Amino acid sequence: MEPEKETKLDESNESLMFLIENSTTKDANVQKEFAKHLQILNDQIGAYQWALKKRFGFDESSWRHMSRRMTFLKIEGFDVRTNTRKAKEKKATPQENKETKLEQILLKKKAKTKKKKGPGAD
Numbered sequence: 397m398e399p400e401k402e403t404k405l406d407e408s409n410e411s412l413m414f415l416i417e418n419s420t421t422k423d424a425n426v427q428k429e430f431a432k433h434l435q436i437l438n439d440q441i442g443a444y445q446w447a448l449k450k451r452f453g454f455d456e457s458s459w460r461h462m463s464r465r466m467t468f469l470k471i472e473g474f475d476v477r478t479n480t481r482k483a484k485e486k487k488a489t490p491q492e493n494k495e496t497k498l499e500q501i502l503l504k505k506k507a508k509t510k511k512k513k514g515p516g517a518d
Contacts, residue, residue, distance in 0.1 A: 403440045403443060403444055405444060409437070409440070410433075411433040411436045411437045411440070412437055414429070414430070414433045415430065415433055415434060415437060418430055
């Protein structure tokens with residue numbers, strides 16, 4: 397099985413060029429070929445549109461994921477450019493025991509959602 401060729405919808409596409417060249421022909425044999433090439437081009441356009449929709453969906457979800465990651469980095473304070481005074485100050489302060497903003501948010505959320513007690517519990 398050979399790899400599938402990438403469909404190009406330009407002057408290098410044989411079916412498209414056949415349709416353009418023979419669009420005014422009245423010959424019956426050419427019209428049969430015309431119908432075949434029209435079907436081939438229709439299938440190629442459908443496959444192209446399907447691939448384009450998939451690519452757009454992937455790009456959109458990638459941008460959403462990247463935006464989410466950038467937001468978390470900004471929340472944590474990692475949005476400072478390197479080799480600036482602010483970056484040096486952040487590096488100089490001890491970060492080991494310091495709770496991050498994200499951890500604070502998650503702890504608050506966890507504290508709000510208490511476990512429900514079952515029947516017979518005090």
